[in-house]
Amino acid sequence: MIYRKEVSIKTNGNDDIVDITHYAIEALNDSKVKDGILLIFVVGSTASITTIEYESGLVHDLKKILNELIPCNPSYKHHLAWNDDNGHSHLRASLIGPSIAIPFKNGKLDTGTWQQIVLIDFDTRPRSRTIIFQIVS
Amino acid sequence: MIYRKEVSIKTNGNDDIVDITHYAIEALNDSKVKDGILLIFVVGSTASITTIEYESGLVHDLKKILNELIPCNPSYKHHLAWNDDNGHSHLRASLIGPSIAIPFKNGKLDTGTWQQIVLIDFDTRPRSRTIIFQIVS
């Protein structure tokens, strides 16, 4: 069985890290499915889905380390393609990836107490992002 | 059909890299399922699942490069949250991710001969980790 829910989420871009755990729980509840896999996918090539302990210190630390590893840099060749300024956004998104799959049992996600699901928007401007919650059971 | 197996694995923390391929094969055999997808997920925000050629040189190299990219650093803001010392553990786990999905056919995983499935425990102390093997077919 396949259940699907699409959610539109507004972000501030610029490495905005948004806790989307409650959307995942809502999709699970709406589906009425008890056991299976939840796939969470963000459409687009400048955003990612991962898990993190969602507290302000760590949110700060993640932005900082990504900025050090893959800096904003005017010399990216991508900027020549469309006169863009978001080469670093694409590179960070490709590294972390656009999706995550999480198992669930008895209608409860297997994520830990301090393990939230997050959308990271690496783009250089506010965006409206389409997140797909697809359940296989 | 959904088949599920939970396994508890003791680690030494501190970037302990544990080969869990035999647990995956055991889960597959126990399920009696011949064709499908195996999702492997670690509960918690300071550990990851990935694949690697499991030999001691490469295990050493992976620990070393992660320590260079995301160093232990007393200045992480996360340390202020709970007086923790594991900011780097969280950041590494978010980057690599908590799960991996692997297809299988005729009861055999599609991983290559030199491609083992590993749990990496980035936390700064020994832990008991819950790994979930969930099969969809």
Next chain:
Amino acid sequence: MIYRKEVSIKTNGNDDIVDITHYAIEALNDSKVKDGILLIFVVGSTASITTIEYESGLVHDLKKILNELIPCNPSYKHHLAWNDDNGHSHLRASLIGPSIAIPFKNGKLDTGTWQQIVLIDFDTRPRSRTIIFQIVS
């Protein structure tokens, strides 16, 4: 239901980034499945699957940043194991991972217009890679 397609792809190795989106679409069409999840997996421990906007500038930028983050380096311990020279290939593959799962609806993948699916071959020589497209519905 499980549908499976295996594709063999020749690469140049050395961080060759190959757009495999059309293979994914073909697998989806061949399966006749309308709604579900497509898992794309590369066999082996020196290659990865991810998504990126596939344009030459960004392809250049991704190779460059990975080379800076995880450089070719004769001092990797892995090189002692088999007299190999591809320690960096393994490390990059473990970081990005061997698989990606993408939802689809009405027979259409949910990837964005500028979000292509790519195989990256990190090995240090041309390879023939087995990619598995497995559909669960």
